[in-house]
Amino acid sequence: MEERPVDEFDYGRAVYEPLTQSVRQLIDATIRTEVGEDTVAKVQALVDEGARLLSERLVPESFGVQYTRDGRGMPWGNAIIGLRNPIAPPLVIERNRDGSVWCDVELGAAYEGPPGCLHGGISALILDQLLGATAHRPAQPAFTGTLTVRYQRPTRLGRVHGEARVVRHDGVKTYAVGHLENGEGIMVVAEGVFVRPAGRA
Numbered sequence: 001m002e003e004r005p006v007d008e009f010d011y012g013r014a015v016y017e018p019l020t021q022s023v024r025q026l027i028d029a030t031i032r033t034e035v036g037e038d039t040v041a042k043v044q045a046l047v048d049e050g051a052r053l054l055s056e057r058l059v060p061e062s063f064g065v066q067y068t069r070d071g072r073g074m075p076w077g078n079a080i081i082g083l084r085n086p087i088a089p090p091l092v093i094e095r096n097r098d099g100s101v102w103c104d105v106e107l108g109a110a111y112e113g114p115p116g117c118l119h120g121g122i123s124a125l126i127l128d129q130l131l132g133a134t135a136h137r138p139a140q141p142a143f144t145g146t147l148t149v150r151y152q153r154p155t156r157l158g159r160v161h162g163e164a165r166v167v168r169h170d171g172v173k174t175y176a177v178g179h180l181e182n183g184e185g186i187m188v189v190a191e192g193v194f195v196r197p198a199g200r201a
């Protein structure tokens with residue numbers, strides 16, 4: 001095993017983020033391409049070769065949350081915020097001083113449900129992460145216990161803004177609300193109960 005450089009976070013980001021971004025472009029092009037079958041076969045061979053090379057050394061199972069020596073978390077396989085996960089948009093969550101959170105994210109062809117619109121499961125995924133992030137306390141992770149999502153209107157693919165905030169705490173439970181909106185208004189609203197498992201609250 002190679003020794004990790006001191007600034008593992010920045011090093012890892014510099015090495016893997018461009019690859020992830022390229023694969024995101026590949027996913028989009030795979031969905032939307034109209035090239036002929038010869039080109040498709042050629043690209044498939046290239047992709048297979050890329051997968052073979054990357055697979056020469058893999059972590060045994062999923063990525064999990066790896067930590068730098070100075071304790072910085074790298075949840076880089078995460079389905080929605082993962083820096084090394086091409087199926088993650090990725091969501092970049094910003095935090096306000098009051099603990100509420102927000103994000104702006106561009107969602108294209110890979111996240112389609114109804115034609116031209118965001119898949120409802122993707123909306124729920126974004127809201128789960130946003131509400132979870134505002135409920136989160138350092139060293140006291142809160143798991144989603146219940147997430148209720150109300151789809152008010154179909155959300156067009158494209159730029160989406162999300163927000164979430166805590167409304168109250170009750171022992172190990174934190175109640176949070178949030179929504180997704182775009183230029184057409186508020187499209188999806190959610191409320192969630194986040195529970196800190198016994199012994200960790």
Ligand SMILES: CCCCCCCC(=O)SCCNC(=O)CCNC(=O)[C@H](O)C(C)(C)COP(=O)(O)OP(=O)(O)OC[C@H]1O[C@@H](n2cnc3c(N)ncnc32)[C@H](O)[C@@H]1OP(=O)(O)O
Nearest residue numbers: 128129132133136143144145146171172193195196197198
């Ligand atoms: C920055 C981080 C962002 C993270 C965002 C992403 C979050 C996720 O996606 S997490 C993954 C999805 N969630 C899960 O896998 C959770 C699976 N469930 C569990 O692990 C457990 O059932 C868990 C942790 C929710 C509760 O377990 P446990 O600690 O044993 O709860 P328990 O002691 O029975 O109950 C504690 C309290 O919570 C309540 N509660 C328990 N489960 C739930 C639930 N599912 N929904 C609502 N309330 C619940 C109980 O009623 C009880 O309330 P009270 O104190 O008023 O009596």
